[in-house]
Amino acid sequence: MKRLLALVTMFCLVLGFQNCSQSSLQDSVLAGPDVNINLPTGNVPESGEPTSGKVTYVEIPNVVSDFAAQQKAGEIYRLVISMNSGEIQAVDDRNTLLEKRCLSKSHLDELKTILSGSSVCEAVSSAADQCAMRYKAGYASLFVNEKRVNLGEELDSCGRGRKDLCGATTDVFKAYLDLVRNHWAQMECEE
Numbered sequence: 001m002k003r004l005l006a007l008v009t010m011f012c013l014v015l016g017f018q019n020c021s022q023s024s025l026q027d028s029v030l031a032g033p034d035v036n037i038n039l040p041t042g043n044v045p046e047s048g049e050p051t052s053g054k055v056t057y058v059e060i061p062n063v064v065s066d067f068a069a070q071q072k073a074g075e076i077y078r079l080v081i082s083m084n085s086g087e088i089q090a091v092d093d094r095n096t097l098l099e100k101r102c103l104s105k106s107h108l109d110e111l112k113t114i115l116s117g118s119s120v121c122e123a124v125s126s127a128a129d130q131c132a133m134r135y136k137a138g139y140a141s142l143f144v145n146e147k148r149v150n151l152g153e154e155l156d157s158c159g160r161g162r163k164d165l166c167g168a169t170t171d172v173f174k175a176y177l178d179l180v181r182n183h184w185a186q187m188e189c190e191e
Contacts, residue, residue, distance in 0.1 A: 035083050035112050037144060038119035053144035055083050055115055060140055060177055063090070079184060083112065088184055102189035103180070114176055115142075118169045120149055123162035131158035140177055 036052045060079040077098060080089045086103035103111065120142075125131070138153035151173075155161035164170050 035115050036117070037115055037142065038117075039144065039149075053147075055142050055144050056146075057082060057143040058111070058115075058140060058177075059143070059148075060181055061137065063181055079180065081111070081180070083108075083115075087189070088180070088187065090184075100189070101184055101187045103187060104190070107180075107187075111176060114169065114173050118173075119166040120144075120151075120163050121166040123154075123159040125158045125160050129158045131156040131160065133157075139174060 035055045037055050039051045039053050058081045060081070062076055063079055077090050077092045080091060081087070081103065082089075086105070086108035088101040088103060090098040090100070092098060134154070134157045136152070136154040138150035140151045142149045142151065149163055151164050151170075153161060153163070165173055
């Protein structure tokens with residue numbers, strides 16, 4: 001009986017402290033308007049310290065158009081999301097603004113939470129590797145410190161040049177982008 005009581009007490013303490021730490025983590029992540037991300041080792045200064053950069057925009061490429069009458073059915077465009085305002089701009093290859101929508105505050109906070117403190121990892125390949133010429137386009141781009149970081153892009157069959165979010169963050173971020181890609185036309189800007 002004492003073991004059961006001790007086990008229940010330990011379980012309650014663990015859950016209690018876990019919930020406290022999660023809420024303080026979320027408050028600290030969302031407290032600031034800036035979202036910083038750690039850059040790959042190729043961008044590390046000579047001091048050897050990893051650098052952190054401010055994410056200003058997220059770009060989702062290759063979205064198929066079906067929203068505007070003036071556009072040809074099936075035309076491809078991209079969505080550009082501002083990390084400051086949550087504004088989503090649909091632009092074509094000529095950078096013409098086609099339509100503007102907005103993320104809700106909760107969706108923008110979710111995006112900031114996913115990216116805050118994340119790291120971008122870069123694939124390592126040997127110069128001795130025999131690689132076929134094959135290009136794979138990325139699934140998204142982050143604009144970090146005014147530079148474009150193409151996520152998921154590969155320059156050859158060995159994966160040279162591949163940069164992506166490290167660990168499980170990649171899957172969470174891709175799922176979030178799919179949500180935006182599939183439902184952005186229903187997102188309205190709050191006045």
